[in-house]
């Protein structure tokens with residue numbers, strides 16, 4: 001019953017719909033009493049030789065009217081109850097999807113994609129069933145079952161009815177006992193489905209790596225193990241499910257036996273007529289469905305309850321990134337003042353950034369270089385408000401970045417990581433993702449700036465070329481340039497290129513960076529790169545090591561310091577010369 005209480009907010013909101021549904025069920029049940037009674041009367045009429053053509057016609061008329069009445073009332077409850085269930089599904093899907101949109105990076109580190117997909121599909125379906133089938137089973141078992149029982153008592157014989165229903169409480173005992181077990185088993189089954197989903201999602205996404213490393217067999221074996229585990233858990237659910245139906249059949253059989261023995265005695269002693277007994281047996285037959293409904297109801301409720309708990313667990317996760325109430329609605333512009341004393345990733349004891357300070361005036365370019373894992377991307381991730389729990393402050397345009405409303409702050413930043421996500425759509429739609437209404441001319445202009453226009457022109461479908469899932473049909477360099485074009489389209493106040501040109505050659509990179517600089521005279525740019533020539537024209541370059549700034553200055557300053565930067569720069573120059581000589 002708990003799940004009905006948990007979904008109370010929805011039933012209260014849609015009370016009109018559910019009232020219409022319950023009324024429809026009540027009418028259906030009441031009208032359902034008529035045909036067995038009429039049939040009993042006809043049997044008695046035949047038995048007692050008093051059935052006339054006129055009375056038969058009247059009985060037939062009543063049966064037809066009852067059928068039409070049931071048609072209409074069934075239409076009413078079906079529309080109302082299934083409509084209500086669809087509404088709940090929509091509401092929960094929307095809530096969950098919005099929740100996914102609002103969650104921070106930590107959430108996505110904790111939950112895997114396949115798991116989230118399982119919540120958004122199987123679990124929501126199980127909850128929707130409560131608001132549809134569950135309500136139907138609940139109302140039907142009470143209304144149809146109750147009305148039929150009353151009819152049996154009032155119209156036929158209350159003693160016979162009592163004897164017939166003696167075995168019924170056994171059903172409640174069985175439901176209670178099995179219900180709890182089903183709850184636990186179903187939760188385990190949904191969790192197993194999540195794991196299987198994760199496995200499938202990861203294997204399909206990583207298919208290139210699996211093939212390249214010849215791991216197909218191992219991966220299939222791993223997948224098969226997961227399937228076996230899921231089947232084993234589902235078998236338990238099915239086993240518990242299958243205990244319900246035979247229990248109901250057994251209870252009904254005992255009722256029939258008692259009815260026939262006692263009813264037969266009553267007829268022979270003239271307490272009830274044979275027509276009454278026919279009506280009674282028909283009514284008892286009408287109790288079969290409500291009895292199954294009770295069985296199914298426990299099942300639906302326990303499944304819905306387990307799924308509701310799983311979905312709520314997700315919805316109760318809060319994002320550590322709090323969107324400032326009445327946050328600044330101005331677009332950030334001006335100087336960036338980055339003062340981080342210390343930052344470590346959640347659930348990670350190691351310190352990722354220590355004493356990272358820099359100031360950047362509007363229109364300036366900052367270069368960030370350093371070894372792999374030295375903290376370059378982490379600096380950007382704090383600027384992008386992926387993580388807020390650091391010691392220190394980041395100010396943009398004179399305000400703490402946490403004071404801005406997120407929907408004002410983030411659109412002012414064009415962030416291009418090394419591996420940008422592309423949508424499985426055309427090149428044009430990917431470029432104008434942030435503003436689907438911009439003209440073709442604007443799309444072409446940003447494609448030209450990111451040195452992509454020529455290559456798009458040589459494609460058969462030009463800007464209509466489908467990039468495939470995650471841009472699979474494009475080269476790494478094309479994907480990176482497309483991502484830069486997409487960022488340039490919004491003319492961001494701050495452009496962040498996080499190793500975003502690693503897959504293009506040095507010459508093309510220089511050309512794109514020159515375009516960016518010419519275009520963005522009063523706008524700020526941060527470039528993180530491994531190729532030092534990418535940042536040599538920056539106004540300031542910081543060199544990171546293990547999350548600390550170990551060298552800083554302009555290219556000339558850093559060359560004069562004879563540190564890591566100078567050594568690395570000379571090594572890279574030498575490598576370029578050797579490569580040039582080989583070619």
Ligand SMILES: Nc1ncnc2c1ncn2[C@@H]1O[C@H](COP(=O)(O)OP(=O)(O)OP(=O)(O)O)[C@@H](O)[C@H]1O
Nearest residue numbers: 109345348352370371372373374375376377378379
């Ligand atoms: N989500 C995370 N949770 C925990 N630790 C993380 C997380 N992301 C990065 N780190 C750690 O923080 C450190 C800095 O990572 P970061 O990605 O900023 O380095 P980077 O300099 O950009 O590296 P690269 O040059 O390879 O891109 C690394 O030690 C990394 O393992």
